[in-house]
Amino acid sequence: MLEVKGAARTFYAGTSDERRALAGIDLTLNEGDFCVVIGSNGAGKSSLLNAVAGKLKLDHGSILIDGVDVTRLPVHRRARFISRVFQDPMLGTAPTMTVAENMLLADLRGKTPRLVPGLTAERQAVYRDRLAILNLGLEDRLDAPVGLLSGGQRQSLSLIMAVSNSPRLLLLDEHTAALDPKTAATVMDATIRTIAEFGLTVLMVTHNMSHALECGNRLIMMDSGHFQLQVATPEKDTLTVPDLIERFHVKSDRMLLQA
């Protein structure tokens, strides 16, 4: 489904600030895989996600989705395969547009927009149903500008937008990190439910080690642009947070704090 081959990228090459964000990484995700990526700050997690999304150009290596080489495709042309929930709730939605218009944009992802009216009554009814799953009352606020919603509501909306249209690959970029613990738990819960429901293939970056252990069938730990550890179920199920910390010398305070 997703194949990353020898992906390499170095920032500030040839200067004293030179930093290898990706040091020739190979990763293959199969249909239905839910792969969690952890690692300390600067380990290359976000670079990996950005490279897959098309936001970060590679120095070497290639990226294939369903056998199609997308290495040279810009972000908007990969949207046919990929959807993404950003860390910042402000990035994933258009604040001055309404809830319904945002849903429409997600609905049009990967299609060629036509010159016909966008928000038809049928579509609004579909969006109302999709939003009702969240239990946040968003289904009654279709005409409200998204900027008026709380961070948790916006992030939940981003999630519903990302999973509508059944993307081939879902990218989650620390998507609960900017939320308070209670909201984060709600959004994470909705994430796990929708992923299971639609059987999506997922690549998720997180700083939260308990999320990393609870979710998904695969776990990757990154350090300095390398994969330091790769485990899959059933071995993954036996891991505990102290295991991760002790066995793999995690030295990130932030990860300890969130564990």
Add this chain to the structure above:
Amino acid sequence: MPDVLASFINLIPVTIAQSLIVAFVVLGVMIPFRLLGFPDLTSEGAYPLGGCVTGVLIASGYDPVFAMAVAACAGFLAGSTTAFIHLRFGINTLLAGILVMTMLYSINLRIMGRTNIALFTFDSLFKDINPENFNDPWFKIAVVGTLIAVILAALYYLLVTERGTTIRAVGASPDMAEAQGVSIWSATIFGVGSASLFTALGGGIMVQSQGFADVNMGFGILINGLAALIIGEAITGRKTVLRQLLAPIAGALAYYQLVSLCLSLGLAPADLKLATGLFVLIMLALPALRRGGNVPQLREKIRE
């Protein structure tokens, strides 16, 4: 005092006709600024560009409608050049606009071959339709009013279609639009290009209405447009696409009546640009003064 009032009232129809023509320019200021998040200065050059192209073609005997169509295409080219400079080289939108506007001054002079052309003796859109009474302000109001109504209706339809929604998304949140598969390049080039197309069309209509084209006719038009837009948005609001689209026309109508009133009350025409500039400054500064130091979105947008 009654004299002042009488001269103001007498001028109302002429002023309405003028404001409807400038409404094209205000539309051209609004589209990049409000719908695309692309503060743009190209209008200052695209407006005289439209005027010069229309003037030269009409003076060479071409049909006024054909002349305006060419002017509109030239405007689109000017606007898309500004968008391209910003997208390709990452140059700030305002600077890109200043570059294009400055270069357009030379281009406009080249197109005309002199600084102005008198068009009184030639054909015009207005003479074509009504040879008897082409200078009647109410007649001009009907012609230009119909034209802008048709354009606004078409724009409204476009903006609520699937494609129009994706274009608006680029202005509302570029990252999100890109992630949803919208090409920022094509939306920006098309949007900013169309805005300058309307501005140039306004210039093309203006030269036929006033009977001459002048290479300096764009001087200060951007600030007039911005002032009109701000007034218009105060009248219509910005909550829906329809309101945002009606703001330029409402603003142009109100702004030019206000200017006309000030002039009848004895404001020296020479002071007009200072007065307009101060007005725009105050309107932009007001939210910051009220909130005591918080930088409001509008001012931030202009400063970018």
